[in-house]
Amino acid sequence: MTNPGVETFFAEDRSAISKEAILSVFKEKYQGFPLPVRSPGRVNLIGEHTDYNEGFVLPAAIDKETRVVMSLREDNDINIYSIDLDDNYKGKIDDLKRSEKGWPNYILGVADQLIKAGHQIKGFNCVFGGNIPIGAGLSSSAALECATIFGLNELNHLKIEKVRLVKFAQAAENHFVGVQCGIMDQFISMFGRKNQVFKLDCRDLSYEYFPFMTEGIKIVLLDTQVKHSLNSSEYNTRRQQCEAGVNMLKKYNSSIYSLRDVSLPLLKEHREEMDPIVYKRCEYVLEENERLLRGCESLKDGDLKAFGQKMYESHEGLSRKYEVSCPELDFLVEFSKKESAVLGARMMGGGFGGCTINIVKEQDLEAFIEKAAKEYKKATGIDLKAYAAVIEDGTSVVD
DSSP states (O other), X not given: OOOTTOOEEOTTOOOSOOHHHHHHHHHXXXXXXXXXXXXXXXXXXXXXXXXXXXXXXXXXXXXXXXXXXXXXXXXXXXXXXXXXXXXXXXXXXXXXXXXXXXXXXXXXXXXXXXXXXXXXXXXXXXXXXXXXXXXXXXXXXXXXXXXXXXXXXXHTTOOOOHHHHHHHHHHIIIXXXXXXXXXXXHHHHHHOBTTEEEEEETTTOOEEEEEOOOTTEEEEEEEEEEEOTTHXXXXXXXXXXXXXXXXXXXXXXXXXXXXGGOOHHHHHHTGGGSOHHXXXXXXXXXXXXXXXXXHHHHHHTTOHHHHHHHXXXXXXXXXXXXXXXXXXXXXXXXXXXXXTTEEEEEEESSSSEEEEEEEEEGXXXXXXXXXXXXXXXXXXXXXXXXXXXXXXXXXXXXX
């Protein structure tokens, strides 16, 4: 890779802290039998802004991960060390308080949830580090929460099933960290499966795996390096617009509680009664759910080209109907459409900046990233970051 504007993390790159290095640091600092746990970051291939409308999402766990090494203590002390930040935290298991440092709260929060649920847990030592790029939308926070709660469950012999661990991890971020995230990130971090994507029904939390054959293929995130200030306010507005559509349609069918209960024919039947913007928002959500389900059939058939086309359609809907894209994201998707190396691309995440997700032929990977960086710099003046990944297993104890 010759372009200095590109920062690439390949699947085989373990330049971030290795499991041996984390164990070494742990043994230098703490005593006790060490339990090493890994938990992955995630991407979402299709299904954006569908979660809070009780629709479907299609995420996958990737080979960027957080590694945690833990041991139990005989007293009530909690000792945590972040290798990435070179920072310590000390506290008490029987006096859990939010830390002003911020980062310890992802670990303290899951301990708090276990205690509030009536589980007895001991004090513990913890060292963690990883190679999930911060700020790229790969859910490093969910990975840390899942690794921690998985480790505490193992060390304290609590025998809690994984679905409950996921719910505890989400609740920790909602109530202790103070971020009102959905459950997708923690779910896929815990339940990911190598070479498979994960269709999650956000209404009842049922799920199903679909094959994603990655031989000769890389998932590549192109990071715009921008985050427009509209993000949080417009997110809330989109939710309100979807709710407005639901409330209007309830007049015709009292069993409608979310957009999940609405069919496209019903929506179109009452189009003239709706605010045009509300109609566009609702139409996008219903179409995105249908796209995702059709995309799963394409994956069953091993047709990545057809799946990639649905990704492009998803971006078109997000940009034109849901209006959560931005010029930088649109530029990168339009660029990808012209490249034969790319099977599909779209914006990923809440919008107004962040990353596009691309399915790229591995043999053309470096040339694609270099060209993308050059063209993006020319168009925007901004250096592009790129992250390449493959689909991996979810949270587990490290051998």
